[in-house]
Amino acid sequence: MFRDKVAPIGTTSSRVGATGRHPITSMRIGLDGGCWLNRRGYGRYARSLLSALARREDGNHYVLFVDSETADAPDLPSRFARVVVPACHPPSRAASAFGRRDLRHLLRMGRTVAGYQLDAFFFPSVYTFFPLLRPVRAVVGIHDVIAERHPKMVFGRRRSRLFWRLKLWLALRQAHLVLTVSDHARNGILEQFRLAPKNVRVIHEAPDPIFRPLPYPRDPADLLPACTLPRGCRYLLYVGGLSPHKNLHLLIEAYRRLVAEPECNDLRLLLVGDYAGDVFYSAYGDLRAAVARHGLEGRVCFTGFVPDEVLVDLYNRAEVLVLPSLEEGFGLPALEAAACGTPVIASEVGPMETLLGPAALTFLPRDVDALTNSLRMLLKDPARRTAMGEEGRRRALTFTWEQSAAQLHALFQELVEA
Secondary structure, eight states: OEEOSOOOTTOOOOOOOGGGTSOOOOOEEEEEOTTTTOOSHHHHHHHHHHHHHHHOOOOOEEEEEEOHHHHTOTTSOTTSEEEEOOOSSOHHHHTSSSOOOOHHHHHHHHHHHHTSOOSEEEESOGGGOOOOSSOOEEEEEOOOSHHHHSHHHHOSSHHHHHHHHHHHHHHHHHOSEEEESOHHHHHHHHHHHOOOGGGEEEOOOOOOTTOSOOSSOOOHHHHOGGGOOOTTOOEEEEESOOOGGGOHHHHHHHHHHHHTSGGGTTOEEEEEBOSSSOOSOOOHHHHHHHHHHTTOBTTEEEEEOOOHHHHHHHHHHOSEEEEOOSOOSOOHHHHHHHHTTOOEEEESSSSHHHHHGGGEEEEOTTOHHHHHHHHHHHHTOHHHHHHHHHHHHHHHTTOOHHHHHHHHHHHHHHHHHO
């Protein structure tokens, strides 16, 4: 085990809490880095929030607990002291739809954390939670209740569903506060787990600054040569995972109806999502089969994973971003698209109506007619698309990771002073 600039139990700074009548100015905070390598929403949330926390000059001492592979990630903040706990597989892969965390590694993580004098411990996501073997005030991130409401769409095996429920039960027992990403997600958590409202807090996600309007976005025909797109083509865009609950069969059906109409015959559909390396339960095979069955090959492109440096161009040139999920806790791609000035159509089972207001159209996620009609209406109305894009850009600018990190710091302060 490698320890970087951090002292275990026995070395602690003197400070006074609430009982001492003045605020704590320096805290020792433990951080779970298990999600860092994940390329889905959990990973982006952990990387973005913790990186923004590292940029703050708050006087706190942060200790990041990671596995050996994560420790080699070049973007880990140098400000954090690092404690490396060896594992056979990174938690971001082991805690997958068909995987299972090694019990020995879970206990090793718990024992390692117990060896440090910490004021609080933060799990950015319950996805990589491990048991804390020494009492410490814990903040556990729960991004949504999709796994509870749609378990068979999230986990392919009964054993995986059982393991998830056990992990969540223990995490809720050890959590002093639960952190989530939207009021919609908070309402679901309160309903599902019957927690005290004061113990469930919201800190929003935010678009990375790379997502912005570009004066001359590059042509997808150049960026995605494997898709063989016509230069300058119009396209609908989806960004996210390819899991069953993302409801992409509905989007493919709506697209099939649109391209049967002469005025939409040139339209393409880009589905941006990692189908090769994603550790979550995937509907990729079924989606491919649906595309073939409808004769849409060559029109629907599965791009695979796309880096942000390419994604920003795809957002900028898209006619509309569509998020048809059965449910979203936040739906960060919608905010990223809005930051680029791109209009959004999203499922109403999520926070989009609150977050983006008139910059997004919402629909019931099983209503293919509603989605098709909304798409048709926007495609025929460039003035409305422009107006939605401008409003989305304005709203997206109100969300920043720096603001979220400040809220997280205040939450730590409140917890430690309690």
